Amino acid sequence: MQQQELIPHLFRTEFGRITAVLCKLFGFENINVAEDITSETFLAALDTWPYKGIPENPQAWLYTVAKNKAKNSLTRKQLFDQKISLAVQAEYPTEDVMEIDLTDRNIHDSQLQMLFAVCHPSIPPEAQVGLALRILCGFGIDEIAHAFLSNKETINKRLFRAKEKLRAARVKMEFPPENELKARLQPVLTTIYLLFNEGYYSETENEILRKDLCDEAMRLLKMLIDYPLTNKPEVNALFALMCFQASRFAARKDKNGEIVLYEDQEESLWDKELITIGALHLNMAAQGSYLSKYHLEASIAYWHTIKADTPEKWENILHLYNHLLVIEYSPVAALNRTYALARVKGNEAAIIEAEKLNLTNNPFYHTLLGELYKDINTLKAKEHLLNALRLAKTDTDKKTIYAKLEAL
């Protein structure tokens, strides 16, 4: 029998789907049961596939096994004695209990509901990201630990506590009611945004893992876009932002894995198709009167997809950063705004504003001032770059600063 090629990430993708569907069936409070059944299903595959060959339709095989395991689990007495039985019996009066719905529609709905469940405001954002990675994206604990530069034990504890809190908050597998949707959507978008940034800026050397994190963030966001009630302008704006950022993925690292700064990037390596998709979603985002920070960030990212420096480009970027800072302050935005100001009004004007920022403990503050002083006062530039070097946290940043010092 011909060995069929295993679909890349099959188990990872199916973990999220099967767990979501089972969790919807058992109730969120029994999420551990759902996770266990999914894991057991994969173990069963591991026991069989290497010897009998990979089935024609591996997905269907997994669903069948998962269904059987779920049925067994449901009929197991101890489980029935717990809350599950009442909940399940109420919803599926008699024989229907055995119908476990693994249709595309139910998988999609369950995953969306799971997204809202794990992005519940009762747990902190980093716990939301961890849970989303584990439950919705099927990442292993070791992979999550790797992505967060942490260890398995810490991540396990974090996820355990998060699930306890969600149970205590009586979080349910359901769509938020329409009047709460706008508010509940915010932490969901924050989590997906963090997930993407984790991949885009992560220090982990594992390039494939980083790309996967970004892909997963975009996949989750696409689910929200495909669902009419959550297909909101700000969701499209965030998706556009990610498309523009991801378009530079291949250009950001050289052959040795070193970061290539924006100015030095090979434009031909930018993914034009992603830029086009991003522009499409940015257009779709331009509806209604609500201007989210994602709109502004996506517009800034859009201008960065145009490599040529024009006064128009930097004036627009400055304007967008002004607006972004008014909506929400962040040190990164403050520093980037000052850089844009330098491009519009010159370095001397920007130095005056930069020195008011009060970010003397931030390495990027000193990198910026080093850059601004470069042609004005070499001594000052050096002083700032040395400060930056002292404060820099990652090797990549240190290398970048060092190169600037060398070039003075």
Add this chain to the structure above:
Amino acid sequence: MMNEYALIMRHQDGTKVASPEQIQVWMKQTMDWIGGIAAQNKFVSGTGLPFDEARVVSHNKVVTNGPFGDIKETIGGFIIVRAESADEAAELAKGCPVLQGEGNTVEVRKIAKNDNTH
């Protein structure tokens, strides 16, 4: 201790009509000024006060259109900033483009706190 201050922009003569081009320049300058304050994490809120649909209610409860009656001076808008002191708030006010017009002023006023001290 951070306090909040209102920076109130006063125009000496609100009846002066500026060209659309000039208004656009002012708008950009104002946004740059506010962006600079926001970049220091000192911006709280703010709004412009357009003259369209403005009304003035007088002592005798007569309502007139527009802010301009016997006095030409008018308020163009205000922003609220975070600052340690009135002096620091005044420092922020110095960048306000309204001050390019001779006779125009920015008034700095502390916002009363809801902590029973006022």
